[in-house]
Each structure stands twice: as C-alpha cells, then as structure tokens.
Amino acid sequence: MCIGIPMQVIEIDGAFAWCEGRQRRERLNILLLDEVLPGDWLYAVLGQAREKLTAEKSVEINLALDGIAAALQGETDLDGYFPGLPDMKNG
Amino acid sequence: MASLDTGRVRIRLSCTGGRVNDVQLGCERPDVTPVLRGRSASQAVQLIPLLFGLCCQSQSRAATLALAAARGEECQPRLDPEVQREVLREHLWRWLLDLPALLGKEALQQEFVSGAKSIAAGNRDALRKLLAEPQIENLRLLLPCLSGCHRHPLAVVC
Numbered sequence: 048m049c050i051g052i053p054m055q056v057i058e059i060d061g062a063f064a065w066c067e068g069r070q071r072r073e074r075l076n077i078l079l080l081d082e083v084l085p086g087d088w089l090y091a092v093l094g095q096a097r098e099k100l101t102a103e104k105s106v107e108i109n110l111a112l113d114g115i116a117a118a119l120q121g122e123t124d125l126d127g128y129f130p131g132l133p134d135m136k137n138g
Numbered sequence: 139m140a141s142l143d144t145g146r147v148r149i150r151l152s153c154t155g156g157r158v159n160d161v162q163l164g165c166e167r168p169d170v171t172p173v174l175r176g177r178s179a180s181q182a183v184q185l186i187p188l189l190f191g192l193c194c195q196s197q198s199r200a201a202t203l204a205l206a207a208a209r210g211e212e213c214q215p216r217l218d219p220e221v222q223r224e225v226l227r228e229h230l231w232r233w234l235l236d237l238p239a240l241l242g243k244e245a246l247q248q249e250f251v252s253g254a255k256s257i258a259a260g261n262r263d264a265l266r267k268l269l270a271e272p273q274i275e276n277l278r279l280l281l282p283c284l285s286g287c288h289r290h291p292l293a294v295v296c
Contacts, residue, residue: 049167049190049197050144070141078251079231092192095235109139111188116140118172125173132184 051092052112053105056085066091069109107131142168179205195224227257 054068054075064077066089075096077083088105089096100108107130114128145167152160170189174182186201187194199221206213217225234250237243249268256265 049192050142051191052142052144069139076235078234078247079254081255090191095231097192108188108191111185112142113140114173115168115170115189116142118170119142119168120140123172129185129188131188132181 050112051090051097053088053100053108054091054096055105056083056087056089058085059083064089064096066096069112144168193224193228195220223257223260227254230254230257 052069054066054073056064056066057072058065059077060074062076062078063074064083066073066075068091073091073094075089075091076094077089077096080089080096080099083089083096083099088100088102090098090100090108110128110130114125117128118125145165148162148164148166150162150164151158173189174185177185183198183201183205187198190197199218203213230250230253234247234254238246238250249271253265253268256262256268
C-alpha cells in the first residue's frame with residue numbers, strides 16, 4: 048500500500064498479465080491500461096497494474112526501493128540509491 | 139535486488155449481534171525515516187513521491203504542507219486540481235475492483251474502467267455522460283445493500 052513495485056510483463060493472459068519484478072512473479076490485473084505488451088514495465092500495487100513505466104523510471108524506482116531495504120538493514124550511506132536527485136549530497 | 143515488504147493497513151472489526159463493537163487499526167509500512175533523515179527539505183519533497191508512488195500527488199502535497207507547518211508558515215486549506223483528480227481516480231479504482239463483485243454485477247466493471255480512464259484523461263464530458271447511464275443509476279440504487287452486507291471477513295487487508 049502506497050508503495051508499489053515495478054514489474055516487467057512476461058506474458059499476457061486476457062485481462063491479466065504475468066509479470067516479474069523484485070524477485071517475484073505475479074499475475075497483475077491490467078484492466079486499467081490501454082495496451083500492454085510483453086516487455087512493458089508496469090507499476091504494480093496489490094495485484095493491479097496502475098500505470099506503465101519507462102524502463103528508466105523502473106530503474107529509478109527499483110533503486111529507491113533498494114535504498115529503503117538497505118536503510119532497514121542498517122546501511123547509512125544511501126546517496127547512491129538516489130542518483131536522480133542531483134542536489135542530494137550538498138542540498 | 140533486496141526483497142522489500144511494501145506493507146499493509148490492517149483493519150480488524152469485532153462484531154456482536156450484527157454490530158461492530160471494536161475496531162483495531164494497524165499501519166504496517168516500511169520505515170522510510172532513515173532515507174529522509176539528514177536530507178534538506180527540498181530533497182525530502184523530491185523523495186516522497188518516488189518512495190510512495192501510489193497517490194504520489196497527495197503524498198507530495200502532504201510533505202510540502204508538513205514542512206511549511208514545521209517552519210511555522212501559515213497554510214491555506216486548498217485542494218489543487220491534480221490532487222482532486224488523483225483522489226477521484228483512486229476512489230473510482232477501488233469501486234471498480236470491489237463494488238461490482240460485491241453486488242454480483244461483474245459486468246459493471248467495464249463502466250468503471252471507462253470512468254477511470256475518463257478521469258485520468260481529464261475528460262469531464264465523457265465522465266458526466268457515463269454517470270448518467272442507466273447502469274450507473276442502478277448501481278446507485280444498489281449501494282444501500284452494502285451496509286447490510288455480511289460477506290466481508292472480519293479482518294480486511296487493503
């Protein structure tokens with residue numbers, strides 16, 4: 048909830064798509080999206096595909112989620128997980 | 139890539155004699171405070187919508203208002219159009235997923251999909267037309283049935 052994950056479409060199955068991302072495979076409901084093709088990146092929340100993502104955005108979100116996971120593991124130098132924020136170090 | 143539990147809200151209702159007599163609410167989200175701690179205010183506002191991708195407009199606005207409040211600035215209550223559209227879309231999305239099945243009207247799902255797409259595209263005319271259709275009017279009449287619906291499990295995870 049509130050936090051979704053990027054998943055890549057492997058196979059279309061009617062109003063659903065089998066997708067993979069962040070070490071899991073899931074059947075997502077794709078009713079809300081116009082045209083979904085294998086290889087597309089989707090933003091997945093609770094079994095639903097909410098929007099299409101560019102490959103670049105998927106990388107950015109995945110890295111940010113890695114940043115949260117690293118922080119939860121006690122890592123303190125997190126700047127490398129957020130390269131899209133150029134003013135991160137000196138802001 | 140590390141696995142990450144993205145969390146859940148857990149609502150537990152206890153019922154006696156058909157009435158709710160106790161509610162327990164728990165929010166289980168990953169703690170993002172270590173990611174934000176030590177950042178400048180502007181960095182935090184940039185990070186929030188990246189971390190919380192669902193309702194990101196609302197999350198971003200909430201972060202901005204929280205920072206303004208922390209600075210002691212006066213904030214006028216205001217709902218900007220982007221947030222308003224997002225709230226509408228999210229509510230309709232839940233309706234799309236939940237209501238047709240609860241009411242035994244699965245065929246209505248397609249109307250909700252059309253509505254959600256009209257909102258996403260900012261197409262008010264199409265939405266108005268859809269809401270005036272007899273199918274939706276029928277749904278409105280069915281809504282009171284929900285209050286007496288006993289098919290919900292006591293523990294709801296959303």
